[in-house]
Amino acid sequence: xxxxxxxxxxxxxxxxxxxxxxxxxxxxxxxxxxxxxxxxxxxxxxxxxxxxxxxxxxxxxxxxxxxxxxxxxxxxxxxxxxxxxxxxxxxxxxxxxxxxxxxxxxxxxxxxxxxxxxxxxxxxxxxxxxxxxxxxxxxxxxxxxxxxxxxxxxxxxxxxxxxxxxxxxxxxxxxxxxxxxxxxxxxxxxxxxxxxxxxxxxxxxxxxxxxxxxxxxxxxxxxxxxxxxxxxxxxxxxxxxxxxxxxxxxxxxxxxxxxxxxxxxxxxxxxxxxxxxxxxxxxxxxxxxxxxxxxxxxxxxxxxxxxxxxxxxxxxxxxxxxxxxxxxxxxxxxxxxxxxxxxxxxxxxxxxxxxxxxxxxxxxxxxxxxxxxxxxxxxxxxxxxxxxxxxxxxxxxxxxxxxxxxxxxxxxxxxxxxxxxxxxxxxx
Amino acid sequence: xxxxxxxxxxxxxxxxxxxxxxxxxxxxxxxxxxxxxxxxxxxxxxxxxxxxxxxxxxxxxxxxxxxxxxxxxxxxxxxxxxxxxxxxxxxxxxxxxxxxxxxxxxxxxxxxxxxxxxxxxxxxxxxxxxxxxxxxxxxxxxxxxxxxxxxxxxxxxxxxxxxxxxxxxxxxxxxxxxxxxxxxxxxxxxxxxxxxxxxxxxxxxxxxxxxxxxxxxxxxxxxxxxxxxxxxxxxxxxxxxxxxxxxxxxxxxxxxxxxxxxxxxxxxxxxxxxxxxxxxxxxxxxxxxxxxxxxxxxxxxxxxxxxxxxxxxxxxxxxxxxxxxxxxxxxxxxxxxxxxxxxxxxxxxxxxxxxxxxxxxxxxxxxxxxxxxxxxxxxxxxxxxxxxxxxxxxxxxxxxxxxxxxxxxxxxxxxxxxxxxxxxxxxx
Numbered sequence: 001x002x003x004x005x006x007x008x009x010x011x012x013x014x015x016x017x018x019x020x021x022x023x024x025x026x027x028x029x030x031x032x033x034x035x036x037x038x039x040x041x042x043x044x045x046x047x048x049x050x051x052x053x054x055x056x057x058x059x060x061x062x063x064x065x066x067x068x069x070x071x072x073x074x075x076x077x078x079x080x081x082x083x084x085x086x087x088x089x090x091x092x093x094x095x096x097x098x099x100x101x102x103x104x105x106x107x108x109x110x111x112x113x114x115x116x117x118x119x120x121x122x123x124x125x126x127x128x129x130x131x132x133x134x135x136x137x138x139x140x141x142x143x144x145x146x147x148x149x150x151x152x153x154x155x156x157x158x159x160x161x162x163x164x165x166x167x168x169x170x171x172x173x174x175x176x177x178x179x180x181x182x183x184x185x186x187x188x189x190x191x192x193x194x195x196x197x198x199x200x201x202x203x204x205x206x207x208x209x210x211x212x213x214x215x216x217x218x219x220x221x222x223x224x225x226x227x228x229x230x231x232x233x234x235x236x237x238x239x240x241x242x243x244x245x246x247x248x249x250x251x252x253x254x255x256x257x258x259x260x261x262x263x264x265x266x267x268x269x270x271x272x273x274x275x276x277x278x279x280x281x282x283x284x285x286x287x288x289x290x291x292x293x294x295x296x297x298x299x300x301x302x303x304x305x306x307x308x309x310x311x312x313x314x315x316x317x318x319x320x321x322x323x324x325x326x327x328x329x330x331x332x333x334x335x336x337x338x339x340x341x342x343x344x345x346x347x348x349x350x351x352x353x354x355x356x357x358x359x360x361x362x363x364x365x366x367x368x369x370x371x372x373x374x375x376x377x378x379x380x381x382x383x384x385x386x387x388x389x390x391x392x393x394x395x396x397x398x399x400x401x402x403x404x405x406x407x408x409x410x411x412x413x414x415x416x417x418x419x420x421x422x423x424x425x426x427x428x
Numbered sequence: 429x430x431x432x433x434x435x436x437x438x439x440x441x442x443x444x445x446x447x448x449x450x451x452x453x454x455x456x457x458x459x460x461x462x463x464x465x466x467x468x469x470x471x472x473x474x475x476x477x478x479x480x481x482x483x484x485x486x487x488x489x490x491x492x493x494x495x496x497x498x499x500x501x502x503x504x505x506x507x508x509x510x511x512x513x514x515x516x517x518x519x520x521x522x523x524x525x526x527x528x529x530x531x532x533x534x535x536x537x538x539x540x541x542x543x544x545x546x547x548x549x550x551x552x553x554x555x556x557x558x559x560x561x562x563x564x565x566x567x568x569x570x571x572x573x574x575x576x577x578x579x580x581x582x583x584x585x586x587x588x589x590x591x592x593x594x595x596x597x598x599x600x601x602x603x604x605x606x607x608x609x610x611x612x613x614x615x616x617x618x619x620x621x622x623x624x625x626x627x628x629x630x631x632x633x634x635x636x637x638x639x640x641x642x643x644x645x646x647x648x649x650x651x652x653x654x655x656x657x658x659x660x661x662x663x664x665x666x667x668x669x670x671x672x673x674x675x676x677x678x679x680x681x682x683x684x685x686x687x688x689x690x691x692x693x694x695x696x697x698x699x700x701x702x703x704x705x706x707x708x709x710x711x712x713x714x715x716x717x718x719x720x721x722x723x724x725x726x727x728x729x730x731x732x733x734x735x736x737x738x739x740x741x742x743x744x745x746x747x748x749x750x751x752x753x754x755x756x757x758x759x760x761x762x763x764x765x766x767x768x769x770x771x772x773x774x775x776x777x778x779x780x781x782x783x784x785x786x787x788x789x790x791x792x793x794x795x796x797x798x799x800x801x802x803x804x805x806x807x808x809x810x811x812x813x814x815x816x817x818x819x820x821x822x823x824x825x826x827x828x829x830x831x832x833x834x835x836x837x838x839x840x841x842x843x844x845x846x847x848x849x850x851x852x853x854x855x856x
Contacts, residue, residue: 163663168617169610171663176604182597189596189760198765221775224766229779232761235591235599236667332617333660337626338652347649351657 012075015118016088019072021047024059027121028068031114034123039065052132053249053262054079054379055086060126067126068113073264086183090264091120093181097266098124100174100241104160108153109260110252127259130252134382137248137285138292140302147309148316149258150251150278154243155320158271161241163333164325175238178267185235185267188244192373193231197224202378209394213401214376226408227372230365238268246274247370248281249381272359275317276366279420280404282310284371284383287400287428291387303428307421314363314417318356325352361411364420368407371400403427440503443546444516447500449475452487455549456496459542462551467493480560481677481690482507482807483514488554495554496541501692514611518692519548521609525694526552528602528669532584536577537688538680555687558680562810565676565713566720568730575737576744577686578679578706582671583748586699589669591761592753603666603696612693613663616672620801621659625652630806637822641829642804654836655800658793666696674702675798676709677809700787703745704794707848708832710738712799712811715828715856719815731856735849742791742845746784753780789839792848796835799828831855 019027028034029042038045038061045063052058055078059070073091077084095115102112111125133146163171195203197217205214217223243250244265252259286306289299326348328336339348374381375397384400387393403424406413414420447455456462457470466473466489473491480486483506487498501519505512523543530540539553561574591599623631625645633642645651671678672693680687714734717727754776756764767776802809803825812828815821831852834841842848 163660168613168663172607172610172613175666176607179600179604179607182600185596185600194760194763194765219769219771221767221769221771224772225762225775225779228762228766228776231763232591235596235761236665238603238666239664332622333663334656335622335659337622338656339649341647341649343647343649344652347653348656351653 011085012088013118016075017119018074019057019059019070019119019121021049021059024061024070027116027119028061028070028123031123034068034114037066037068037113038063051078055090055264060128062126062128067128069110069124069126070121071124072119072121088120090181090184091115091122092117093178093184093266094262094264095122096177097241097243097263100161101157101263104156105153105260108149108156108258109263127252127261129254130257130259131254132249133251133253133258134248134281134285136253137306138288138382138386140292140297140299142302142305143253143255143258145256146251146253146258147282147313150246150260151313151316152320153258153260154246154271154274154278155317155324157243158240158274159321159324162239162271162331164331165329166331168332174241175268178241179238181265181267184244184265188265189231189235191378192369193227193234196373196377197227203376204378204380205376206384206390206394206397209390210376210397210401213398217372217376217401220405222409223405226365227369230362230369230408233270233362234273234366235269237270240268240271242267242269242271242274244269244274246277247381248278248285248383270362272362273366275314275359275363276368277370278313279310279363280367280370280374281381281383282306282313283367283403283424284374284381284400286424287396287403288381288383288387290428291384291389291392291396307424310421311417314360322352322356357415360414360417364407364411364414368404371404371407375401399427439513440516441546444503445547446502447485447487447498447547447549449477449487452489452498455544455547456489456498456551459551462496462542465494465496465541466491479506483518483692488556490554490556495556497538497552497554498549499552500547500549516548518609518612519543519550520545521606521612521694522690522692523550524605525669525671525691528589529585529691532588533581533688536581536584536686537691555680555689557682558685558687559682560677561679561681561686562676562709562713564681565734566716566811566814568720568725568727570730570733571681571683571686573684574679574681574686575710575741578674578688579741579744580748581686581688582674582699582702582706583745583752585671586668586702587749587752590667590699590759592759593757594759596760602669606669606695607666609693609695612672613695616693617659617663619806620797621655621662624801624805625655631804632806632808633804634812634818634822634825637818638804638825638829641826645800645804645829648833650837651833654793655797658790658797658836661698661790662701662794663697665698668696668699670695670697670699670702672697672702674705675809676706676713676811698790700790701794703742703787703791704796705798706741707738707791708795708798708802709809709811710734710741711795711831711852712802712809712828714852715824715831716809716811716815718856719812719817719820719824735852738849739845742788750780750784785843788842788845792835792839792842796832799832799835803829827855 024047025042040063045061047059047061050058050060057072061068073088075088076082077086098112114123159165243263244267250262286303289303293299339345384393384397452475453470468491473489475487475489478486478488485500489496501516503516504510505514526540542551587593671691672695678690714731717731721727812821812825
């Protein structure tokens with residue numbers, strides 16, 4: 001173990017070296033399969049840093065034959081610097097998640113090509129034609145398949161890693177592994193479920209426009225109790241392997257293809273958490289649209305199109321998950337052998353309906369928590385951040401925050417997804 | 429690894445030897461602290477086998493200075509024999525549970541004196557004056573402190589091992605360890621949540637008296653859906669370290685002392701599971717009383733006393749758990765920092781009330797599932813088994829089963845504990 005120069009708290013293991021442009025080239029050249037994929041001599045490869053998330057460093061590498069994407073853990077939070085140390089192991093959990101989920105979501109995630117456990121670095125399929133969904137939505141583009149693809153991705157992976165699908169012995173092995181993803185779980189617990197409701201130096205918001213609202217969050221007893229319940233459920237309801245950070249910045253799209261990336265937050269948790277993060281980010285995309293309006297495009301239609309995606313997403317998720325759950329399975333959860341006769345099938349269908357209805361409330365709660373933390377916490381979204389006019393931005397953020405509160409404290413007011421879309425329209 | 433003679437499926441590691449009477453004496457003599465506790469020369473020690481549970485072999489050893497209790501895992505289920513192999517590791521999980529829970533429940537469990545990881549054997553404080561609570565209740569004895577002590581035991585340990593009390597990092601380390609207690613979790617999943625509702629060779633019941641009822645369970649779609657929900661919650665709601673087998677046969681009592689034993693089923697799960705097993709066993713003690721009546725004692729008062737213990741138990745559990753939860757804590761679940769002002773405290777109190785009300789429904793469900801599996805599944809209770817008249821036994825078992833069904837499919841009909849006691853009276 002060695003300390004990084006200039007730091008008293010950032011510690012790295014002996015084999016670790018941070019891959020700079022030269023280092024990436026050397027690292028790729030040492031891997032025959034990756035070199036072959038790129039083609040030509042290493043010094044002909046084009047390498048550029050494209051780090052976009054908050055934590056890691058990412059390179060896009062192209063050669064005469066093809067490309068790869070390289071992602072490496074830093075021993076600290078990239079956007080915060082060495083003042084915020086972060087264990088390197090997040091790369092281990094991400095590649096483990098990719099390996100486990102790959103059989104169920106192939107075509108909906110990038111293929112893992114190589115993992116280097118000494119350098120905490122991985123090479124993945126390059127998605128050269130794709131852009132980040134969030135950027136596309138801000139630019140006013142439509143991706144007609146994206147919401148359904150994300151729904152299918154969550155449904156397949158959430159089902160496959162649960163005791164509905166497998167005997168609990170297999171599930172518990174994975175649960176044990178991911179329950180040690182402490183550093184990233186700590187980020188979620190602190191940044192989503194705790195800091196936004198307290199005075200914390202990492203919080204920031206559009207000031208002074210939101211000052212009163214932020215003070216209000218800290219004294220909103222009903223909201224804090226409901227957020228605490230969601231946070232407690234996040235830590236104790238370990239029903240599926242979550243992606244753990246499934247916002248619109250973790251999705252890459254073209255007009256015809258959708259891939260979910262950046263799974264370093266992977267851990268067991270409640271299914272509604274992934275669903276809620278995606279819904280919350282679509283709602284933020286919706287609420288922020290007036291901030292991206294131009295004289296030629298008021299963004300009214302685009303906002304409506306985004307809202308419709310929430311409906312598509314939920315409907316597709318329920319259809320896909322329910323189909324998997326109602327088919328014969330070997331999982332210990334709701335054993336198939338219990339439900340063989342027509343009356344059994346009816347009772348089982350009622351039970352699943354009840355379960356989806358509780359999941360819907362959970363999803364809305366997590367969506368609300370995600371909206372709040374993205375507006376008043378540490379990590380903000382470009383949806384709002386890219387609105388230069390701070391009065392306009394603050395005004396839109398206030399509307400989103402007010403709706404988020406409704407989702408968290410009163411999810412029972414929204415019995416179907418259309419209720420949510422209408423509620424958002426009323427608030428916008 | 430070596431196969432046990434005469435078996436094709438029972439495998440034991442090299443260092444393992446089954447401790448017979450001679451082996452126990454030699455084993456204790458080799459441990460200076462245990463020898464000193466017993467006093468005198470090893471050949472003066474009295475050793476007798478007292479195996480009472482279904483799984484392990486247990487010896488009581490006394491010398492001129494004192495006594496110890498020795499418990500060893502067998503590579504199979506003791507009461508079933510070598511046809512039902514069972515990994516030895518259950519002793520490891522039991523001693524780990526004892527070590528973790530000891531600081532919180534000292535005086536309410538036997539002290540662990542020694543653990544031998546090669547022989548999967550442990551020595552514990554001897555409870556020479558104690559008898560098994562179940563046997564005492566069958567004999568018509570009262571233990572005025574027992575229910576409150578068990579409530580305190582569960583409250584202290586359930587709280588201390590949860591994210592309400594500790595940062596999740598500490599909780600997740602234990603969760604990871606106990607999630608590998610596969611063999612015993614498999615017993616719970618199969619014997620409590622699955623087999624009783626299917627045709628299975630391990631099931632047995634008072635026949636022919638209960639034949640129709642047992643057939644009815646297998647076609648009771650509403651019941652099966654509700655039991656499946658409880659089983660799924662057992663496997664996915666990992667909120668506390670459970671004892672996992674907390675029936676009246678796992679409790680040793682005198683008039684003034686109560687100790688919880690036999691924690692080899694320890695695993696993370698929903699708090700209501702431990703509570704429900706204890707309540708279910710008190711209800712079986714109640715329903716079985718007429719089978720133990722004599723001309724001098726109809727057992728009406730004793731039955732009422734047992735019912736009252738359920739009230740004492742729940743009341744004490746809520747009081748103790750709530751006191752721990754509402755005090756300042758460092759746990760990530762419902763962070764203390766959220767609830768500092770008087771309005772915060774009010775909202776937090778409402779939230780805890782809501783939580784206890786959901787926990788009550790969970791407790792009743794698990795109580796019902798425990799009653800059903802003890803009457804029609806593999807492992808029966810002496811409460812009913814010791815009733816020689818099979819018509820009488822079958823009749824009482826039917827009443828208990830009918831009440832168990834109410835608890836499982838309609839817990840919302842019981843809003844306070846008195847509703848449960850009145851319901852039991854009506855059904856008895």
